[in-house]
Amino acid sequence: MTTYMNDPDALGHFGSFGGRFVPEALMPACLELEEAFRDAWADPTFLDEYHDLLREFGGRPTPVTYCDRLSQNLGIELFLKREDLAHTGSHKINNVIGQALLTKRMGKSRIIAETGAGQHGVASATAAAKLGLECTVYMGELDTQRQALNVFRMELLGATVRPVTSGSKTLKDAVNEAMREWVTCVDTTHYCLGSVMGPHPFPWMVREFQSILGREAASQLDERGVGTPDMVVACVGGGSNAAGLFAGFANSTARLIGVEAAGGSAIGIGSPGVLHGMRSMLIQSDVGQIEEAHSISAGLDYPGIGPEHAFLADIARAEYYSASDDEVLDALQLLSRLEGIIPALETAHALAWVFREAGKLIPSGSTVLVNLSGRGDKDVAQVLDILRSQS
């Protein structure tokens, strides 16, 4: 029997994607990390620590919420996995707690991280504060201006935020810069990558750390007697919340749906390429220069996608669609008004697809689980500006 979302091969490949495309200077660190993770992930003491921290500090398990009103409106059974209720407001905490613990296990005292809108940066700063690690966050200069409050939040948490002035001054450049800096301090410093991207073992490791949400959701639906949903749906930037969700359902009958931003749809409009240490689907020009993604949500403003998603798309185990900025704004408002949950703009992509496709690609009566990957508090000011300028 074919099974899905297994471990990658010894060099970190998911089919023809993934791998490890990094400077030689970083290879030892990647190898050390892989070994440390493999070892930790098989060590009950580590697992206990990880689960205890996520439970007692991170707020796990997060609930699954049934949406009465929307279900009725849409003619489907709609459930939400509530990662917005995790500490710091999104699924990002699952990953950073794992990597911060691993940092200590490797005897390192510091983490660096990249961030776009700031969610992963805040989560990283949080985990570092909790575990007594130093933390430096690389953030595109443009993003530091757009998200000044998140910069301050990281600083309150004791982190140093470094504005990145190269390239487009956004997330993709923050990753480049974090990699460059990592080269200079691999001895003491772990690079705490924020999604299922980058060189092996990151895509695999981050998926494993995020799989807690998918496994939780599967058993919560089981306990409620809902059983296996017909579809599980998640938004996709790098793809970590989607990977975590899919991991809980990959070997079930559920259809796996990833929803990208229309302007950052690496599967939809990208082609295979190599960036940030991985071979995956990328948005690039006809001569192979990487292009900027464009999306209303900073967290999906990434021209690539995690390699395992490229693979799952390739073998058609998962399907990837996209949602436009306008649909996303509508979806955010609809969920808020009918269910009392203001979702993150990222998350609203998954919802927008469900709202658009209910009764179309989603047969009426289907049971659909959407990963509510984060809360919208961070986005409220931006949404207010946009709606005001439209009216």
Next chain:
Amino acid sequence: MTTYMNDPDALGHFGSFGGRFVPEALMPACLELEEAFRDAWADPTFLDEYHDLLREFGGRPTPVTYCDRLSQNLGIELFLKREDLAHTGSHKINNVIGQALLTKRMGKSRIIAETGAGQHGVASATAAAKLGLECTVYMGELDTQRQALNVFRMELLGATVRPVTSGSKTLKDAVNEAMREWVTCVDTTHYCLGSVMGPHPFPWMVREFQSILGREAASQLDERGVGTPDMVVACVGGGSNAAGLFAGFANSTARLIGVEAAGGSAIGIGSPGVLHGMRSMLIQSDVGQIEEAHSISAGLDYPGIGPEHAFLADIARAEYYSASDDEVLDALQLLSRLEGIIPALETAHALAWVFREAGKLIPSGSTVLVNLSGRGDKDVAQVLDILRSQS
């Protein structure tokens, strides 16, 4: 044996405090509400609905977090009850879910609520959206300007926000206005009061709805083998999070500590009086006019305190202290940096007292449980402004 935090007498008195000081026009509504609550609170179906909603929608139970680093620094064992992880970011959801369910049970289709900074308004709008109720929130005009994003958040959730232009244009006036409006629509509308204040049955009912957090915390500490803490500490505005916490420990050996804002310390600098339907401790002038409270945190900007707290102080079952704005800012920063949790400014009052008194009023080695009543995201912009203007 004396027991504490029992039900009030038939007219809603806790000792000489409490009661029901409302216009005759509202008496029937208060009596109806009391009866409906008494009935619901004894009905397993209602209790199930309430607990299910709090679990599946509200994110309960919230965890108890041990603070390694601060405990070591302070020489005490410090635990936090994590209401910041509840949906909408504070304990307020526990109360509004209860009252919204009760609204439907009474056959009403609408709630009104008062709000200061917006936490209770957002929570009320959220519960209303989830349960399909209409919602109008009264908010001092000054507060609507200071908290424009929270106004928008409520509007996203489908609520109408009414700026209140009377008096000091802040929380106390929002309560007056909500009461005035309630008179005009008691038939269809429930007044969803946000703290353990107002006329009977509100102080008692809100305490009962909030007691879930105290009872949870008590059993969580038990399960962890910590047993009964030496002290349980909460900030006090109206006093709902404190009442909920105390309810879990009132009949234990734990000392109950409430911490007010220095500029809004109804127990510390107030005297008995009658306002907003209750007899309690109030900050008032020497001729009995109610004065404005002053605090860095909008949620503690209330010149009164719930009547049961006045009673608990009177019989010395609970102790009330205060913290200054400066101590509060320091405390917010310390918790953020050492434990990775940015607390609400309100909450930071409780922390400030613990940080100040560890080794003094709090004997070294004590086990202390602080109610982390809410997250600080709402306050980050304000704190940034203050710290920037100080530097």
Next chain:
Amino acid sequence: MTSLDVELRSVRDGGRKALVPYFVAGLSDDWPDHVRAAVHAGADAVEIGIPFSDPMMDGVVIQEAADIALRRGTTLLSILDELSTLDVGVPLVAMTYYNLFHHLGLERSAGALRAAGISGTIVPDLPIEELGSWQSACNDQDVACVLMVAPSTPLERVERVNSLSQGFVYASARMAVTGAASDGGHAADVVQRVRLSGDKPVYVGIGITTPKQAETAAGFADGVIVGTALVQRLLGGEGAAGVEAFVGELRRAIDAA
């Protein structure tokens, strides 16, 4: 029976519908002249509103007037002081919120009211359940406690209010705080229900704005209370003459009923 009961019963028994204008005490230096003008124009009693910081039963007009008075430094005792020299020959009824009396002390408050020549009180946030000690302090000083009945008050409660109220029963015409209204509300119903359980005079208030409304109310009640409409005129700059003219109008309307 308090002396307010006696006086107001005699108004009724004399076949006269009572007109009770309401003033916010301390609104201006010459507010006592407004009271005098109202009496001159035919008021049978005057309601003296004592400003409170948090007037839960008042609409925007009276709130604004109270704010102005408070900013002028008006206090309960300063008002009583001014009233003690004002002998207008009709009963004065103090209307305010419970905290002011609670703060000064119940016995002391009642004594001070009586000393200032006030014979009744209306305390809208003091329902019958909490009335006891205040009423006994008042009655010790021959000060009446006027109680309100609202459209929402159930019959069984109307009876209790009716039996405890002194001077008259205040029938609230509508489910609302003080303020202008365009119709008579539920006044007739409320009055009728009060009458079922007693024979005290019943006055209608809350939303009586125009002479026409006053006339209608006087058709079934024993008196009418007019507050916001009057205060609105004073806020608009009218003085004693304006009061006299408007109260005179009301008087004529009521007498025509």
Next chain:
Amino acid sequence: MTSLDVELRSVRDGGRKALVPYFVAGLSDDWPDHVRAAVHAGADAVEIGIPFSDPMMDGVVIQEAADIALRRGTTLLSILDELSTLDVGVPLVAMTYYNLFHHLGLERSAGALRAAGISGTIVPDLPIEELGSWQSACNDQDVACVLMVAPSTPLERVERVNSLSQGFVYASARMAVTGAASDGGHAADVVQRVRLSGDKPVYVGIGITTPKQAETAAGFADGVIVGTALVQRLLGGEGAAGVEAFVGELRRAIDAA
């Protein structure tokens, strides 16, 4: 053995320390003149940097230069086009990131490189684990794959890199991306460790900024690579003359080693 191996061994066997300047191709219209000037001043080979949008191994100076080149519309093929007419008589080694070749296709890229007269490549984000198909495509065209060893590379890995590297072994002097540095870093150590497992020429790069540093490195290595210091001069407005002067200085320093 590729022809790059042959040529660079013959430099070493001739007792000469190799000097390899680095240019960002397409930085200006006259960039080919810069290459010519460098060769004229004594370069033994030239590294041709092909600008990429996301230069993960480059510091700010080379990033800036690459940005300028890209904004000028420079592409891999436009560069190769220009190079095909540039016959400077020393080996040219292309340095860029893997995506450009991956995107164009490996065979096609290698063929185009060779056609343009390029005999080696340095692809810093292509470690030995992923090298296979690129190296065979290159070798089919007699294009060498130059590999890097870093201070962090463990001995066992150094051996493998050493055995796979062609032309020379690129010894990274420090744990850093390209850029200026104030000392020689770990260059001597790295070179020594490379020498343990083979006899290929070992060149030092990453942070060689001054003639003095070049001289020191040439004391223990077979060649030095100078990039940032040169690009910095070009960004500062110096042209071919500046290149000739600076490369000349470096040449003299190395020869003095």
